[in-house]
Amino acid sequence: MTGLSNTASPLYEKVKDFVLGNIGNGNWPQDAKLPSEHDLVSSLGVSRMTVHRALRELTAQGLLRRVQGVGTFVAPPKAQSTLIEISNIINEIKARGSRHRAEVVVLERIEHPDPTLLRAFEFRTRQPVDHSLVVHFENNVPVQLEERYVNPELVKNYLDQDFTSIATYDYLQHSTPLTEVEHLISAVPASETHAKLLHIRENDSCLVLFRKTWTGQTVATVNTFTYVGSRYALGSRYLPPAR
Amino acid sequence: MTGLSNTASPLYEKVKDFVLGNIGNGNWPQDAKLPSEHDLVSSLGVSRMTVHRALRELTAQGLLRRVQGVGTFVAPPKAQSTLIEISNIINEIKARGSRHRAEVVVLERIEHPDPTLLRAFEFRTRQPVDHSLVVHFENNVPVQLEERYVNPELVKNYLDQDFTSIATYDYLQHSTPLTEVEHLISAVPASETHAKLLHIRENDSCLVLFRKTWTGQTVATVNTFTYVGSRYALGSRYLPPAR
DNA sequence: TGTCTTTATATGTCTATACATCCTTAGACA
DNA sequence: TGTCTAAGGATGTATAGACATATAAAGACA
Structure with missing residues (x-):
């Protein structure tokens, strides 16, 4: 039982969905520490590079926060940001x-x-x-x-x-x-x-x-x-x- | 002669800078086809995964356009909207x-x-x-x-x-x-x-x-x-x- | 000539492994 | 008690190799 969906998308996308699902259903609340890459490798049955890529991309999107040597955490909900456009x-x-x-x-x-x-x-x-x-x-x-x-x-x-x-x-x-x-x-x-x-x-x-x-x-x-x-x-x- | 800078930043960042440099100085104009990953591996002396990551991130930023089986191209300069974020x-x-x-x-x-x-x-x-x-x-x-x-x-x-x-x-x-x-x-x-x-x-x-x-x-x-x-x-x- | 097939090429993904780097913690030692 | 050090754990980067997939071009064949 991997916990990954069985759609046709690439594995790293499935890992992302897995993480997003756990955040969305409240399983991993804000500031919660995620399982380590190693743990996810074991439980999901994919390689570490694949897990790493998924977590890196989610971090780039601002959904996770990672600290080297410490762990991966659920980022606080994106500040209600308002965008102003400046033209020429x-x-x-x-x-x-x-x-x-x-x-x-x-x-x-x-x-x-x-x-x-x-x-x-x-x-x-x-x-x-x-x-x-x-x-x-x-x-x-x-x-x-x-x-x-x-x-x-x-x-x-x-x-x-x-x-x-x-x-x-x-x-x-x-x-x-x-x-x-x-x-x-x-x-x-x-x-x-x-x-x-x-x-x-x-x-x-x-x-x-x-x-x-x-x-x-x-x-x-x-x-x-x-x-x-x-x-x-x-x-x-x-x-x-x-x- | 690799063409990569010798700063302390990671290799994939150097590859990105290498690409950006070639775009910036007009060496690779808009719609120009970049060397294939394989060629860059040879000329820069890094592994393909490293080149791939650099190109993928630049593509995500909209600077490149990639087509599987065809190649990598310099993306047309899209109007750059300038946005200001206002937070709580x-x-x-x-x-x-x-x-x-x-x-x-x-x-x-x-x-x-x-x-x-x-x-x-x-x-x-x-x-x-x-x-x-x-x-x-x-x-x-x-x-x-x-x-x-x-x-x-x-x-x-x-x-x-x-x-x-x-x-x-x-x-x-x-x-x-x-x-x-x-x-x-x-x-x-x-x-x-x-x-x-x-x-x-x-x-x-x-x-x-x-x-x-x-x-x-x-x-x-x-x-x-x-x-x-x-x-x-x-x-x-x-x-x-x-x- | 036109269509199908094959082949070459390029990107996309995935794995296993290794080493680097950062942080925390436990233990040695003064 | 306090401080330094070493170990362990976590993420960060890099590599070599393999296979998958999409596209274009060349060739086979009707």
Whole structure:
């Protein structure tokens, strides 16, 4: 008596179903410790690699938590997460029927980045970083300040593109395969230089979107988008996924 | 000469980086056919299972397309949706190991909502609306002001729950099946009353998350979360579904 | 020419084994 | 009593080999 279903699906899928079944029927409640891989091998009659693959994939999906040397546990139910979509500023402005204009403030290669920047890129040695600072206008009113730091090792010829017409994000997307993205949204008062560039007063509320992207293990870009709070809001309408 | 990096990461990660590198530098453009697993085994000097795992994970991330019996190809760059995850404030505070406390400021049934509220709920007739205003503290420092308007037709007994301990969102989630959610994020200066409740100065920058939910065609809740800009940021780390 | 069959190729799965790495615990020892 | 160390147990990675399965191409045959 193995406990595995007898459908035509591969074995590792059956092992996943077996685990999901035990979680679903309350047999293994939250934070419960699962039988070890070795135990599952014995009780289910499959090889350890097959069990391991099943558990690894469930862990990647966030259903399990694994600690090397300790065991496998049922993860807490996924936090009711809500997803916000952020779209490209140029497309958005054009979609609203407004006129878009971009102004390049800074475009440079930083040969010797400061420690803060090096830390952001997780560089251990001094490596050059490409840097751009662009202001986006909607009908000649500034709405977004786009500051980007790019790893020239991964993104070739970043500085050569035409920043006034091409969406920077589009360029990055097509030139580099991004595998991971981190976002941070906060509200901050405008600094003196930001206020000047965005035609607002110092300390006016701004929405700041920080974004960091990876290609594999390497940091590809570090970006900061500053929106004028009184002129802009990030928004989305979203159909939540089941469960 | 293997072409693999010599960092300390596992071999399958190096294989992934090798593939990503070839895609990134244009060596393998879109729809290009990759070398077969067998070829990669030969040229990289690792076992087939290792190559297979690397390619499988990249395929799961949407970077590659594989067809059994045919080969592996560079997937077309799919529009990369940028999503931000917003989690429950109470869980978040507790996850950080901080102490959470909630203070109920207002809890009432509004029998005759004003026109603004009626419009938000898309009511055509005068219907009552439940209203709660709660301040969330992290270690006795206010971080979030939670204002909720709830449709009592859909959410029964909303006012009866214990707002100081139960996560309001959890209650809503379990009592009503939400079918649609709309979000709006903006940065605004704190009003006088908000400043007083959040222990900040008037006009200090705040992050405002507006959320509206539907159950079918009917508006279920209208919520506004106000975060203290200097103390809080919405964040997420996310693996994009496809490229 | 058209269709069926065979063959080659590539990916998909599974096993048995080995070693690495991390954590916990029990025991030795000062 | 406290601390260091060793052992054991659990997961993490890697390999070689085998078989399964899907697809395309080449060949056999009508």
